[in-house]
Amino acid sequence: MSNKSLETIELELAILIRRLTTATADNRNLDRASYLLLRQLLHSGQVGVKTLARELQLDVSTVSRQAAALDQKKLVEKIKDPTDGRAFFYNITDYGQQELEIYRTARLTSIERLLTNWPDEDTESFGRLLKQFNQALRER
Amino acid sequence: MSNKSLETIELELAILIRRLTTATADNRNLDRASYLLLRQLLHSGQVGVKTLARELQLDVSTVSRQAAALDQKKLVEKIKDPTDGRAFFYNITDYGQQELEIYRTARLTSIERLLTNWPDEDTESFGRLLKQFNQALRER
DNA sequence: TATTTATGATTGTATAATACAACTATAACC
DNA sequence: GGTTATAGTTGTATTATACAATCATAAATA
Numbered sequence: 001m002s003n004k005s006l007e008t009i010e011l012e013l014a015i016l017i018r019r020l021t022t023a024t025a026d027n028r029n030l031d032r033a034s035y036l037l038l039r040q041l042l043h044s045g046q047v048g049v050k051t052l053a054r055e056l057q058l059d060v061s062t063v064s065r066q067a068a069a070l071d072q073k074k075l076v077e078k079i080k081d082p083t084d085g086r087a088f089f090y091n092i093t094d095y096g097q098q099e100l101e102i103y104r105t106a107r108l109t110s111i112e113r114l115l116t117n118w119p120d121e122d123t124e125s126f127g128r129l130l131k132q133f134n135q136a137l138r139e140r
Numbered sequence: 141m142s143n144k145s146l147e148t149i150e151l152e153l154a155i156l157i158r159r160l161t162t163a164t165a166d167n168r169n170l171d172r173a174s175y176l177l178l179r180q181l182l183h184s185g186q187v188g189v190k191t192l193a194r195e196l197q198l199d200v201s202t203v204s205r206q207a208a209a210l211d212q213k214k215l216v217e218k219i220k221d222p223t224d225g226r227a228f229f230y231n232i233t234d235y236g237q238q239e240l241e242i243y244r245t246a247r248l249t250s251i252e253r254l255l256t257n258w259p260d261e262d263t264e265s266f267g268r269l270l271k272q273f274n275q276a277l278r279e280r
Numbered sequence: 281t282a283t284t285t286a287t288g289a290t291t292g293t294a295t296a297a298t299a300c301a302a303c304t305a306t307a308a309c310c
Numbered sequence: 311g312g313t314t315a316t317a318g319t320t321g322t323a324t325t326a327t328a329c330a331a332t333c334a335t336a337a338a339t340a
Binding site: 161162188200201204205208221224225226227228 | 316317318319320326327328
């Protein structure tokens with residue numbers, strides 16, 4: 001790998017993180033954390049915070065708080081596990097699914113706006129490489 | 141652009157941000173904010189917080205605090221503008237340059253580790269596309 | 281079976297990064 | 311010389327996170 005490419009990636013990643021952590025902060029709707037949690041929940045079905053934390057690679061306490069916030073907002077419901085007195089399931093509500101979809105659509109739209117004029121080849125590669133990079137991060 | 145690519149980018153960006161904000165948080169050395177500020181300072185030369193804030197697209201108050209923290213740690217020095225009683229310059233110190241270099245090298249190394257086995261073509265594209273994406277964000 | 285240990289979850293506390301609003305001091309303008 | 315603009319700082323709030331302590335229940339063990 002060329003050192004130039006590596007240096008570019010290093011710098012641009014730092015900038016990207018800075019830019020996106022703040023850019024996505026101003027939301028009337030969902031925040032990024034809730035969004036990923038809801039998505040994961042939709043994907044995993046009925047699971048508790050421990051499983052979610054593992055899947056999202058977050059601390060259990062973090063997920064516990066996030067889930068409580070979502071429960072508060074009626075985006076999910078918390079159900080006692082009948083077979084284990086300590087455990088709970090979370091279920092995304094219909095309202096939660098709606099909100100998720102609204103947020104996701106808004107995100108898609110604003111990203112699409114950023115990518116106008118990009119050659120198809122570039123958007124395709126960008127998606128593929130981001131995914132590949134995340135995979136590497138996950139396996140690290 | 142294919143909807144599939146767009147959806148991939150949308151999701152993978154959200155994941156990436158989550159992953160990197162936490163992954164880069166555990167540092168004995170510099171934090172990401174300080175790092176970018178020092179880099180910018182090295183690049184811009186003697187400027188005050190207002191200029192830095194504009195260049196970094198951050199609020200002045202944020203940069204003011206960050207700069208104060210760097211000053212505290214002797215990574216920069218704060219110099220009164222002789223021509224304007226309200227204003228200051230910041231200068232990166234030798235120590236600051238050393239620390240910057242140490243941190244940057246560490247970052248390069250850990251990113252390089254993630255990219256082992258990537259075809260040269262992919263690392264080249266990834267750098268180029270990240271830069272392109274940041275540019276789009278900046279111009280938004 | 282009674283005690284110990286492990287586990288799912290929550291809560292207390294701390295930190296980092298940020299923004300907006302209020303404020304201070306100085307400069308510029310008229 | 312009084313008003314307005316500007317550079318910077320500080321107060322306050324929010325979001326996202328981790329680690330440590332704790333609680334309640336389950337599982338293992340003696």
